[in-house]
Amino acid sequence: MSKFRKKKKGMPAVNTAALPDIVFMLLFFFMVTTTMRETTLKIDNPVLPTATEIKKLEHKSLVCTIYVGKSKDTGRDGEGYNKIQLNDKISTADQVPAFIIGAREKVSEAEVPFMTTSIKADKQSNVGTITDIRLKLRDVNALKISYSASPGAGN
Secondary structure, eight states: OOSOOOOOOOOOOOOOTTHHHHHHHHHHHHHHHOOOOSSOOSBOOOOOOEESSOOOOSOGGGEEEEEEEOBSSTTSSOOOSOEEEETTEEEOGGGHHHHHHHHHHTSOGGGGGGOEEEEEEOTTOOHHHHHHHHHHHHHTTOOOEEEOOEEOTTO
């Protein structure tokens, strides 16, 4: 018999030294690419009208969005599709100028002429409500208005 025996060599253990690096890379990737919703819709998701000539808005940080549609909690006053949402609350057309002035205060004076007001109105919304909003926007000199639409048959 010999003094030295051969040791059985099994499979080496899996090297987990790089595992924390991979986990942190994935975590960082999802943190960077995820966007958070800024407002909670109090109205039903608007069914946008269709259009053939659509242009995407640039500088989305300079866009103030006004939602017009049917309230999620219907039956309170029965007005149907005439609800206006500014930020996170249901409002009236008379509160639109204060909303625009508040948005202008958040940006620098040089960027104010480039601000756009986007109106996301449901297809069945009342045109009188949208006209009231436009008149209130005219009162505060917010003349750049964008109407949101979904692509039509031509696109």
